[in-house]
Amino acid sequence: MAAGVLVVTEIALGKPVAPVYELLGLAGRLAAGTSGKVEAALLGRGIEGCASDLIARGAERVYLADEGALADYEPERWVARLVRIARESGPAAILLPHTTLGADLAPRLAFRLDTAVAAGCVEIARDSGRLLFTRPCYGGSFRETLSMRTAPAVATVRGGCHEAAARDPRRKGEVVRVEASTAEPAPRMNVVARERTVSDGMRLEEARVVVAGGRGLEGADGFVLLAELAQALGGAVGASRVPCDLGWCPHSMQIGLTGKTVAPEVYIAVGISGAGHHMAGCGNAGNIIAINTDREAAIYGQARWGLVGDYRQVIPPLIAAIREIHATARKSE
Ligand SMILES: Cc1cc2nc3c(=O)[nH]c(=O)nc-3n(C[C@H](O)[C@H](O)[C@H](O)COP(=O)(O)OP(=O)(O)OC[C@H]3O[C@@H](n4cnc5c(N)ncnc54)[C@H](O)[C@@H]3O)c2cc1C
Numbered sequence: 001m002a003a004g005v006l007v008v009t010e011i012a013l014g015k016p017v018a019p020v021y022e023l024l025g026l027a028g029r030l031a032a033g034t035s036g037k038v039e040a041a042l043l044g045r046g047i048e049g050c051a052s053d054l055i056a057r058g059a060e061r062v063y064l065a066d067e068g069a070l071a072d073y074e075p076e077r078w079v080a081r082l083v084r085i086a087r088e089s090g091p092a093a094i095l096l097p098h099t100t101l102g103a104d105l106a107p108r109l110a111f112r113l114d115t116a117v118a119a120g121c122v123e124i125a126r127d128s129g130r131l132l133f134t135r136p137c138y139g140g141s142f143r144e145t146l147s148m149r150t151a152p153a154v155a156t157v158r159g160g161c162h163e164a165a166a167r168d169p170r171r172k173g174e175v176v177r178v179e180a181s182t183a184e185p186a187p188r189m190n191v192v193a194r195e196r197t198v199s200d201g202m203r204l205e206e207a208r209v210v211v212a213g214g215r216g217l218e219g220a221d222g223f224v225l226l227a228e229l230a231q232a233l234g235g236a237v238g239a240s241r242v243p244c245d246l247g248w249c250p251h252s253m254q255i256g257l258t259g260k261t262v263a264p265e266v267y268i269a270v271g272i273s274g275a276g277h278h279m280a281g282c283g284n285a286g287n288i289i290a291i292n293t294d295r296e297a298a299i300y301g302q303a304r305w306g307l308v309g310d311y312r313q314v315i316p317p318l319i320a321a322i323r324e325i326h327a328t329a330r331k332s333e
Helices: 018-031 050-056 075-089 100-112 222-233 241-245 311-331
Strands: 005-008 038-044 061-066 093-097 117-121 123-127 130-137 142-146 153-157 174-177 209-213 236-239 266-270 287-292 305-308
Touching: 005 018, 005 075, 018 038, 018 093, 018 123, 018 153, 038 050, 038 075, 050 061, 061 075, 075 100, 093 100, 100 117, 100 153, 117 130, 130 153, 209 222, 222 236, 222 266, 222 311, 236 241, 287 311
Parallel strands: 005 038, 005 093, 038 061, 061 174, 093 153, 117 153, 209 236, 209 266, 266 287, 287 305
Antiparallel strands: 123 130, 130 142
16 A cells, blocks of 8 residues: 655745645654655756755655746646656655645646545544544634545645654755656646735745734725834734735735635734634744734634734834834844
């Protein structure tokens, strides 16, 4: 029976995104004590250098497809190449980060492999040779555990749920090049333009501090203040679904069940009530700080600290105090 685990690598700013290291850690635990290998699929352009990084994080074999046609994520090209890699690797499971790319790619890949997919898992465990996939369901109110009748199982895994694989540059691994082939169907669509919606280079999923705004901001202007606070703290700005739906900020900022999953050290929820759908995306944060006018808001049940009050009055003195701390620290250097 297949026991290996294949991790699909997502690259941003020239290196694997943090959830990939968490998947390698998880894959190592799932493959431990079995005959299966931890393997990684690495697609893109100019990414060959990332192979040694994946090996240092525990990949025993890296399937590398480094070419111009794969430079940007294009589902048809990526799926075609990943199907060939999956057939060669023959894993028990294929894991992808539960990011926009992973959530788009996983069901397509599962369909092509004629297998099943579990999206948004928070845990995967091995039980007497069977893999069990746990994920939130019913809007985050319950968790369900699935086992698959088909193989390989395809799953996306939420970030911040697993320990990242430690980096050990002494680890050895094999790099297998998977070149383009006429066996791959020609893509039926062309991407004609691509636009970045987040320009500051800080990925929400990787920020150590996230300042997120909700309906309580009462308009797009509130996000200007949040950006100032995030900048003072060296963090990134996120949002609940409401401001995204209302057009106050882009959907790329949405955190929650149907948005991004973040697990920063500090999560500052401003004007966010703390609905289960939202908390599904930030519940693993190290410390949640709530700023809300309503002291009965559900968010206070989850927050370590809370500031009850109007964010317009609470945040400016907070920014001033943080800046003063920075200035004092600089003077004493
Ligand atoms: C299938 C499904 C999926 C969903 N997925 C997501 C998701 O991924 N992410 C997500 O966030 N939501 C999601 N939702 C929506 C979710 O259920 C909630 O409706 C949403 O999270 C509420 O957003 P909010 O907290 O910003 O707004 P509200 O619940 O309206 O809360 C606003 C808060 O702001 C406070 N407030 C008001 N004025 C101020 C002020 N001046 N200063 C400080 N505080 C103030 C209020 O006291 C209140 O607590 C989903 C819903 C469904 C049905």
